[in-house]
Amino acid sequence: MSLIEVRDLRRTFRVRRRDDVVAVHDVSFDIEPGEMVGYIGPNGAGKSTTIKMLTGILVPTSGHLRVAGVDPSKRRTALASRIGVVFGQRTTLWWDLPLRDSFELLQKIYRIPPARYRQNLDRFLELLDLGDLLDTPVRQLSLGQRMRGDITAALLHDPEILYLDEPTIGLDVVSKGRLREFLRALNAERATTLLLTTHDLQDIEALCDRVMVIDHGSLVFDGALTQLQARGGSSRTLVVDLVDERPAIEVPGAVTVRVDGPRQWLTFPADASAAPIVSAVAAGYDVADLSIQEPDIEDVIRELYAGR
Amino acid sequence: MADPRALARHARAYVDISALWVRAAMAYRASWWMLTIGGFLITGIDFVGIWILFHNVDALGGFTLQEVAFLYGGSGVAMALADLFVGRIERIGQMIRLGKLDQMMVRPVPLLVQVCADEFALRRIARVLQAALVLGWGCTYVDWTPSRALLTGVMIAAGTAIFFALFIGFACIQFWTTDSAEVANAFTYGGNTLTSYPLSVFPSEVVKGLTFFFPIAFVNWYPSLQVLGRDDPFGYPDWTQYLSPVVAVALVALALLVWRTGVRQYRSTGS
Known part of the structure; x- marks a missing residue:
């Protein structure tokens, strides 16, 4: 059984009383543990809708979906401790509070053992160079700092799967490079499975062996990056x-x-x-x-x- | 949901999240005290209005000022407690628009707990205190028996649960419209206003409506008749005076069902 199993997944939205809009149209794929997969497509192609179904935020209209063996929308809260999610354009941190408070609250609600929490936090602070910013309120952080904070927040509980929705959007070249390096190290050290949506194809080139391309809700390509270039x-x-x-x-x-x-x-x-x-x-x-x-x-x- | 260990864990998560907000608010201690005292005074004016009214009349719907205080305080405490603990849910439309709800949905704490604890404002306790003070004063005129004391406790708990259900149930409208907090206010705050007075001031049709269709008469009116030793002015049987917990459980169950439906139909926002 694959870590993520998707069969004929479909999601439609009713737009007023007219016809349904099919945002994701019978998409099928499998993702194995430890894979780093890029998920790309133009705006409105269905990337975010797919991620939202994988995380249980949206209920699929039809199709079969299993993440770590469970149906995400039915067991959303239970699945939450096994996944990490980073929405690039929105922070998961508490806006008015210092980073430290956000992290400590996450430790409590994810019930992370204190030793493990310390160890993870120290490691991520060092890798992401965040140590000096722990007492800064999130709203005062730069976009790149905030993104690093968000990624730390998504990883403190050792998720098996990390979903990244546009993680490098708006970042400068240095920040992007550092982030990619970090994600590669994470995958190498902990075999964390990564599913990444992005507009920046350098993200894909730097990180992903496998690419899935979605357009108008349908998967138009699923394979190795080199194969995509050849094709x-x-x-x-x-x-x-x-x-x-x-x-x-x-x-x-x-x-x-x-x-x-x-x-x-x-x-x-x-x-x-x-x-x-x-x-x-x-x-x-x-x-x-x-x-x-x-x-x-x-x-x-x-x-x-x-x-x- | 019924598993007591899970419930304890959810309560713990609620406390952890709220504690964070209390700590954040306390960073501006002077401002917190001003807001809290201000809130206490402003809500206090509410009852002063009723008190002034009694300078011109001896009774309101056949009830004395002290009895009205008991009714007002009973409804007020229930409303203020519900507002303190779950009132934030009326901001759910904003949470949807800002994408906050999506983030809450990927955390291992029930969504309802997170929504209600978000930006928890302890200063709302001012309203609880104000209503409790009025209720306490009303209580000094009650001819107490053990069963009346027990019923008063049950009334507060059931009343809180009824307002809790109204907050949740009507906030769910925003899953479909994302911006209609005012509709919910009409029922929650409006319900509180209606039950601040003896229902005997209203025509019997209104009381029928508040008993069978929008049953907020069970927040305080029916149990209070028993505690105050009054006969029902509309002739409803005595056993309705013990029915509040049943109504509360039914409304909470209904509200949770609506909530579940809302979450399953949730459409999120673009990107």
Whole structure:
């Protein structure tokens, strides 16, 4: 039995008296313990609705759903001690109270043994660099600090599953990097299962071996990240700055897609090596500078939606 | 729900969450005392109004000032206790809009406990004290017997439970409309206002309504008739005077059922 079992899960919402809107349309997947899964899709695709059903907040309209062996909406309160949830855009912390108070209350309501609580808190404070902020009211924390506080709050009770809904939204590059590092360490140390929704595909690239893509309520892809890139038929781009303006470069294995003054853009398949193309360009032209743009996973996904 | 150990655990969680809010409020001690004393005085004016009324009349619906104090205090204490412990539920629409409810739903404490304990305001105890004072004064004129004393205790408990049920039941409307706290107020605070007076001031049709349809007459009116040794002005049988606990249990059960339905139909908010 998988840790998360989803079969033909559906949720519809009645919008006034018109037809029902299907937010999640017969979605099926399994997640095994210790997996780190990225769950992506455009706004309104059904990501949050799925997470809310997995956590028991929303009752599914139909389908089969088991998390850690139980039906989340029927056993929501019991399941709560086995999962951690972080809603990126809203804090689970008590707004007007210092972080310390929030954490201590969580210890009580999750009934975390004091020794375990100390140990976890010390570890997370150190990993997330939060030690100095314990006595600061949550409303005075920066977004990045608050997010780290939220993640600590979601993990104090050693959940088996951590759901992260847009955990890096609004964070700066440094904070994002630190957060990803922390999540990787968490998964490595404790085998915590991670399900992450995000708009930032770098989150996925840094963390997830597996990606699920949802669009208009249906799962359009479920597999390895590399497979997704291949399936999208995506390409890499070589950006060439020539010494002066020239007609479009012609080299084997690449197609020039754009010329703008001395700068030209050449695309080539993502699975091909850049080396022969670079040397062919360098051999035939006076090159001032070169750079390679990796396949933009957003383009891959856009193609995926378009290709349906 | 009926498991006593689970109930004790939920009560404990309620106390833990409320204690946090009390501690937070006490960070501004002077402000807390001002709000509490202010609350005490403002609600006190309420009864002063009735007292002034009695300067012009000798009886209200056939009841003396002391008897009215007993009725007013009985309803007031019940209402204030319910308001203190579960009154926060009237903010549930706001909690839904802010996404707070979603966060509460993923914690291992029953949602109802968390909603009621959220931002627990101990200063509401001022209202309990004010009503208790009026009730205490009314009590000094009662011809006490052990059974009347017991019935008074039962009346307060049942009355609190009835208001508790009204708070919860009517707050659930907000699961469907997310913004209609005022509708609930009409029944909770409105119910309190109605039962602050002897029901004999109302036409018999109104009393019928407050007995059979919206049974807040059981908060204080029927048990008080027994405690005060009065005959029912509308001729209802004596056993109705002992019925408050039954009505309270039925209303609480109904309110919890509505609550469960509301939670299962909950739609959350976008993203």
